[in-house]
Amino acid sequence: MAHDVILEARSLSIAFGGVRAVNEVSVSVPPGAVFSIIGPNGAGKTTLFNVISGVYAPLEGSVRLAGEDVTGLAPEHLARRGLSRTFQNLQLFSRMTALENVMVGRHRHESTGTLAELLHLPSVRRQNQRTREAALDVLARVGLEAEADRPAASLPYGALKRLEIARALASEPMVLLLDEPAAGCNPVETQGLRNLIRSIAESGVTVVLVEHDMRLVMNVSDRIHVLVGGRSLAEGTAQEIQSNPAVVEAYLGIDHSRESARAVG
Amino acid sequence: MLSVSNLTSAYGRIEVLHGVSIDVPEGEIVTLVGTNGAGKTTLLRAISGVQRMTNGSIRFAGTLIESLPSHARVSLGIVQVPEGRQLFSPLCVEDNLRLGAWTHRRTDIRRSLEQIYELFPMLASKRRMAAGSLSGGQQQMLAVGRALMAKPRLLLLDEPSMGLAPLLVDQILQTISALKRDGLTILLVEQNAHAALAIADRAYVLETGRITVHGTAAEVGSDRRVQEAYLGI
Amino acid sequence: MAEFLQFFFSGLTVGAVYALVALGFTLIYNASEVINFAQGEFVMLGGMGTVFLALAGVPLPLAALVAVIIAVAVGVALHRLAIEPAGDAGVVNLIIITIGASIFLRGVAQVVFDKRFHSLPHLFGAEPLRIGGAAILPQSLVVLAGAAIIVFLLWLFIDRTLVGKAVIATAANRLAARLVGINTSRVVGLSFAVSAAIGALAGILITPLTLTSYDVGTLLALKGFAAAMLGGIGSPMGAVLGGLLLGMLEAFSAGYLSSSYKEAVAFLVILGVLLAMPNGLLGRAKVERV
Amino acid sequence: MIVRLAMRYRLAPVALVAAIVILLPLLFPSAYYYRVGALVFIFAFAAVGLNLLMGFAGQVSLGHAGFLGVGAYAVAIGPAYLGIPSWFGIVAGAVLSALIAFVVGRPILRLKGHYLAVATLGFGVLIAIVLSNEAGWTGGPDGMSVSRLVLFGWRVSGADTWYWVAAVTLLTGMVLAYNLIGSPTGRALRAIHDSEVAARVLGVEIARKKLTIFVISAVYASVAGSYLALFNGHITPDVAGFLRSVELVAMVVLGGMGSIAGSVVGAAVLVVLPQTFTALHDYEHLALGLVIMAFMIFLRQGIVPAMVQWRTT
């Protein structure tokens, strides 16, 4: 199936207590791209993610995934259609080990007959083995293979961010939403993250990225969409966005636009 | 002002700080640099008294404080902006701020509130909203604001710029510098090492629970290993 | 009409009792999210303590005061010796501690007091007031007034004082509360002390109507818990509303439907309400951003 | 050593319990001990089921004794009024419990925390009220007698027989439980416990998973109830009462939420302790309360997890 748009939000709106946190926002994400959404704090980026991923139902507008209307679908159903995400406010399975966290990520690829599971039939055993191996691979991809058997609760913040990515990756999504993955990473770690995001995109997964680290954003994004106060302000390539005066004023500030220009240049 | 010597700390039986010593002179900004899992957060928690330490001592303004409960340390003026914001999510923004001034309950907190709102106008417009409903960056502002409400003498900042938009990152760093000018002592943990070293007087590098490099901010910033490992140069 | 009124009075009487017990749950819950299943034992201590002190010749008002003080001491001890040492144990584990405490306190009461039922004199006499062909005891109104006063004070405390906010802050995020300088142990201790006082006071006020014995706590706690959840746990107004509603439900279904299934009716309604309003009548949903 | 083994092999705890089950009778001076043992196994079986719901999926039920009651009265009423054999009563009770759990669980599992607790409590109370009120069928509060279990012409009676029957059932129940938690569904349940929203965006259908585990735990409780009724030969509505539900929850928490072996230990503690404390006469309850508190204070994650942690670190 060839689409020129894999994820599309049309005129999405949502309100809390009368205030529109997302106001008629439309985005079209081409497949295989790294598509970034930036904007000041409280612009509605996370909320937009929440609506797209089915955590909140939109007030107005629609969401299309791979050409199908998925507006208002529950997150678990969206997940089964290939949409996965990470969270700005970490949502780990803290009592499970890192490996188990990622194994849950494989859930949508596992067949679960309760009776077979209760009896631990060979099919279940084989499947467990496969899930485990796949999960270990993904952990290795984000550099956490050494922490596989540690409880998630005992990992440092930066590792948790990567664990969330691993968990989402394990579900082999078509579209992956990343909400501030670089928060809590130092510049060197951020560089690693950039490579990871690139490799994810290269493997054919569309990445939608929300991030405040402009070096990262300008570096990896194919397209950037700017939200301010719940509304779309601009969209374009890294260069276009950096030179857009409205964006510089509302979000980047002079220094950063220079700094990120350096990063790109 | 603050002097930590030979501090060890463990989660269960796993030791994560193996005898850390740092000094934070009065009126200076000291920054702590280290990778994920180095133990920066653990060290700050230990200084605040919310993390058990197994050995070592902490001296604040001349007195040993390692046996004081956390609330007593706050009363002395040691206040922390914790990792992960740690807000009182069901309470509204203003209540969060008021509780920040818990140890100064009897003073006039109206003025302090106004100062915080001036610093973060976005919070002013949300003062009646539950803290839990704020965006990530707004929560971070609130966490910083709440700490400032306590009128600290020593401010411990654990990644204060996390989740903030670039403009606000600048603003926070400027604020930190300004606070220092007002006489506040600051211990700063910040992943944005460039920026942290730029405003700090002194720096320590923490690697897997041990201090490996320390000196003035300029010295540490020009250390080859630090540049490679932390600055990405 | 007289019938209806009588059922209403009955609902009021029983509901006021439930409301008083439910109120006792709110503070401890607000400070720690723990449902204190020993709350019923505070009620018992209030009633039985007063009865036995009075039997020992202590004048009634003084006996009541001492009983409240004893209950408060027990509440503080429960916090100091059992809740606090358990430290970071989960909420369910802490609840099991309160269940253990409830068994323990009942065990102590059966040794210290006795296993018989006791009563206390009505505050304003046992002559019923007759209104529109129905009768209500003045003591029922006393219980209602008690609930009203307590709910008002609790509301003042939780909503209007910073200490009240500190209580909620402690439950919401213990670590953060410590980091802003709140002595969380004292706050939780305070909530146990006040809850114990509310419980004991309730016990003293309701004993003339309900009678008391060493083991009245269990069922009162059960009903009080149901009432508190119906109203929305943590909200003092909710506790009173839930209590009165539960009482009314029982009275009216006993009157109009079937007395042997009145509790079933009450619980069915609770189930129905919770399905429609998952946080009770006045409880607020938690906002948790992700 | 044992702990190490247990960590390496999924079913090692079952083997350990099996060994204890087999060796214990060597120390039994009388049939009374067999009875206590059988009771431990029966309650442990129910607790294992409840632990799947509480310890793994994180959904508290304060009404599980209701299912105990359904199972118990199925083997009482079935043979007495409907002419079905006792063994079929067990099956019928389990099916009925599953059905009830399925119907009730759908709406009430949407509730969270204490609200779920009060809803399940209400549900349990409802069952107890029906059992107590419908005296025509159930004999009312005084209960009714239960005819003996006959399997292939073999009359199951006597404490020692029940000891073995209950033990085998418990071991089976443990194996099934371990199987389940080691499976995708088990992982999904634990995930739900920690973060529902994260589980959902990974494709876990949380409503269905919760319902599944609620039904399974109801069946565990129902079978335990049937066994209890058949073993005692007489059953009263107490079996479905609120206090019994609390006792089941206490067994789970005491032994350790999320520890299958813990539930067995929790049941053993709460069945055996009252028996030993009878020597304290009037101080029995006082002591029981103290011990429960002490366990929870000093072994705060529950007995078995606390011991495992102590051994491994």
Added chain:
Amino acid sequence: SAQVKIGAVLSVTGPASFLGDPEKKTLEIYVAAINAKGGVNGQKLQLIVYDDGGDANNARTFATRLIEEDKVVAMVGGTTTGSTMAMIPAFEEAQIPFISLAGAVQIIQPVRKWVFKTPHTDTMACEKIFADIKRRKLSKVALISGSGGFDKSMQAECVKVAPAAGITIVHQESYGPRDTDMTPQLTNIKGKADVQAVINPGFGQGPAIVTRNYRQLGITLPLYQSHGVASKQFIELAGPAAEGVRLPAAALLVADKLPAGDRQKPVVQSYQKTYEEKTKEPVSTFGGHAYDGLMIVVEAAQRAKSWDRAKVRDEIEKTKGFVGTGGIVNMSPTDHLGLDLSAFRMLEIQKGDWTLVPESGS
């Protein structure tokens, strides 16, 4: 050998502790007294009491324990019918004499070889009350009962024997075990024009509250309580509202008011004196049932001159003319209770005390 063991499983705590507590105290006092006098058949008694907390499953376990571990020769106890019924199979199988202290008639009907009981049956209480109602030339009654085992069983028995006694039950209500207000139920009864008297089977605090609410609503119909409230405590709790309430009860409650020639008088006076001195609590008929049970066993053993279980059982069955607190007991192979209606006295509460209602005939 040294000691013979007498077992008891009682609901010392829990909802029936109102009954179980005095039962336990009585057994302890009298076993000590018997031992002080040298025991029975040259052997001292050892009393083993377990508290079932009102739970039938516990009772069953303790029954096994008494049989297997403690090896008792006789058993006095089972406070509630539920507990008793749960224990019966164990004692029947072990062939140990078992004297229950619970109310329901189903314990001794059908007759079981090893099972006896001392309290009057609920059937008898109903009959006694009905007779009194008839004497007052009334016939239409309403029942309000608790939802406990005792209450429900008696309510069912009353319904069963009413037609034979010429009584019509026109309305029935019930209340929960710890209910604190019964005015809705009583309002409904009050609203039924044809009700001429009200009966309240139950024990514990419920009947006291029913009585208070009865007066609160200003109902003036005769109110009958059951033998379940036969303790001075009821009068204390119900207060002035208890005036005029009638109930069937054993002679024990009116020990001092019995005519001089009454055969039970010395027995009940002595029991009352002993119990009240030792416990500082008012006497209740429930403790009396335990006294009767223990003494029937002891006297049977004395007659058998042995503690052989089968011989003791046979002698218990042959008990004739035993004067107990509950009445004169005459057992037989077809009657394991041995009491007739004459064992019940109809009492009325006047001026805060029991008085005997004069009965024509008995």
